[in-house]
Amino acid sequence: MPEPVTPVTFPPAFLWGAATSAYQIEGAVREDGRTPSIWDTFSHTPGKTAGGQTGDVAVDHYHRYRDDVALMADLGLNAYRFSVSWSRVQPTGRGPAVQVGLDFYRRLVDELLAHGIKPAVTLYHWDLPQELEDAGGWPERDTALRFAEYAQIVGEALGDRVENWITLNEPWCSAFLGYGSGVHAPGRTEPAATLRAAHHLNLAHGLGATALRSVMPARNQVAVSLNSSVVRPLSQEPADLAAARRIDDLANGVFHGPMLHGAYPESLLAATAQLTDWSYVRDGDLDTIHVPLDALGLNYYTPALVSAASERLTGPRADGHGASEHSPWPGADDVLFHQTPGERTEMGWTIDPSGLHELIMRYTREAPGLPLYITENGAAYDDKPDADGQVHDPERIAYLHGHLAAVRRAITDGADVRGYYLWSLMDNFEWAYGYDKRFGAVYVDYATLERTPKSSARWYSGAARTGVLPAVETA
Numbered sequence: 169m170p171e172p173v174t175p176v177t178f179p180p181a182f183l184w185g186a187a188t189s190a191y192q193i194e195g196a197v198r199e200d201g202r203t204p205s206i207w208d209t210f211s212h213t214p215g216k217t218a219g220g221q222t223g224d225v226a227v228d229h230y231h232r233y234r235d236d237v238a239l240m241a242d243l244g245l246n247a248y249r250f251s252v253s254w255s256r257v258q259p260t261g262r263g264p265a266v267q268v269g270l271d272f273y274r275r276l277v278d279e280l281l282a283h284g285i286k287p288a289v290t291l292y293h294w295d296l297p298q299e300l301e302d303a304g305g306w307p308e309r310d311t312a313l314r315f316a317e318y319a320q321i322v323g324e325a326l327g328d329r330v331e332n333w334i335t336l337n338e339p340w341c342s343a344f345l346g347y348g349s350g351v352h353a354p355g356r357t358e359p360a361a362t363l364r365a366a367h368h369l370n371l372a373h374g375l376g377a378t379a380l381r382s383v384m385p386a387r388n389q390v391a392v393s394l395n396s397s398v399v400r401p402l403s404q405e406p407a408d409l410a411a412a413r414r415i416d417d418l419a420n421g422v423f424h425g426p427m428l429h430g431a432y433p434e435s436l437l438a439a440t441a442q443l444t445d446w447s448y449v450r451d452g453d454l455d456t457i458h459v460p461l462d463a464l465g466l467n468y469y470t471p472a473l474v475s476a477a478s479e480r481l482t483g484p485r486a487d488g489h490g491a492s493e494h495s496p497w498p499g500a501d502d503v504l505f506h507q508t509p510g511e512r513t514e515m516g517w518t519i520d521p522s523g524l525h526e527l528i529m530r531y532t533r534e535a536p537g538l539p540l541y542i543t544e545n546g547a548a549y550d551d552k553p554d555a556d557g558q559v560h561d562p563e564r565i566a567y568l569h570g571h572l573a574a575v576r577r578a579i580t581d582g583a584d585v586r587g588y589y590l591w592s593l594m595d596n597f598e599w600a601y602g603y604d605k606r607f608g609a610v611y612v613d614y615a616t617l618e619r620t621p622k623s624s625a626r627w628y629s630g631a632a633r634t635g636v637l638p639a640v641e642t643a
């Protein structure tokens with residue numbers, strides 16, 4: 169159903185934010201005691217990222233954070249979601265914190281608050297300290313225990329001034345792309361380790377949430393951000409429905425099962441039984457993971473369309489998660505991914521705001537009463553400045569309008585969505601794709617690091633200032 173084009177008005181307390189993550193924007197990777205994370209190692213390994221690009225400098229936010237906060241304030245944003253670099257505050261992933269590392273985040277938070285911008289801190293956005301990967305990484309239980317210690321350190325440092333907390337960002341990517349297809353750091357391709365990693369990420373979430381609460385004021389909200397997929401079957405044939413169910417378990421149920429319901433889906437355990445016996449799920453783990461949440465973060469870009477294949481598939485999948493000979497979907501070697509029809513962004517991802525509405529309504533049913541935030545949504549385009557130095561990105565404006573209208577429609581339909589964080593505030597390091605995929609509302613000239621708000625930033629600013637979506641020009 170096309171989204172409405174007439175004025176769309178949001179509730180007065182709605183958060184209008186933008187999101188980023190540490191490795192994608194900070195740079196300064198060797199400063200103030202920071203040690204390498206798995207993304208430093210991965211991006212410096214030949215052949216792992218486009219053109220060998222790294223986050224060494226990124227957009228130098230570590231030194232330019234004051235300007236970046238001023239930019240957000242100029243745009244009228246009232247919320248900002250960023251992540252903390254674990255390697256900056258606890259360089260070996262264990263032991264005492266480095267105060268100078270924490271001080272950077274204290275200064276950033278103070279700057280945000282001084283400009284009336286509500287910070288939301290993500291503790292883990294994929295950048296595990298390399299020493300912890302050397303000790304086995306997320307497939308090892310100890311990594312979850314280390315995460316709890318780190319969560320407590322950051323909670324103690326910032327809990328007095330930050331109310332909104334997110335334990336993990338998109339644990340699916342950490343586990344399934346990091347240890348399954350290997351297109352993300354640490355680049356391992358081990359199906360059984362993928363599922364072990366998923367469990368220990370879940371455990372880290374539960375332990376981390378509890379650690380945060382032990383040191384923070386009770387008013388603070390603890391959440392997790394899931395890139396839950398909207399998985400659609402190609403047909404209503406039983407085999408295609410079963411294929412969609414399998415991918416739904418691997419994309420969604422593996423995380424929301426234990427987090428929201430205290431159990432892994434039986435169908436997931438059955439489908440992966442050839443690969444793992446799940447014996448690393450110890451007594452008490454599911455209770456730990458099933459810690460009550462104060463909110464749920466949903467990240468949405470595009471839906472998935474799948475069908476059953478008549479035979480076992482090998483080689484790259486067209487599932488939108490990068491090219492690898494290794495599937496990120498353990499136990500689903502007979503599921504085919506299809507390109508959904510419609511216009512696509514520069515990532516090749518089909519634009520479908522109805523998927524965001526569907527996702528929000530699903531979690532409204534899956535977690536009744538839990539406030540929801542859209543913690544990421546946005547689009548990459550091949551943006552370039554015009555002769556006048558301005559960057560016009562009408563496609564991004566249309567994307568944002570369509571998706572925000574879908575959010576509003578979900579609110580009308582009974583969903584409790586409290587805020588929206590555009591991905592991303594500014595162009596940045598798009599992981600294995602390097603710097604060519606520009607997701608920012610603010611254009612970054614990578615030669616000078618100069619920031620220029622795109623026309624979408626001004627459009628979004630209008631929405632943030634008024635709570636009403638500005639009209640979209642149609643060609």
Ligand code: IFM
Pocket residue numbers: 189192338467544591598599607
């Ligand atoms: O850039 C990423 C972000 O780090 C996590 N979610 C998806 C974005 C776009 O790919």
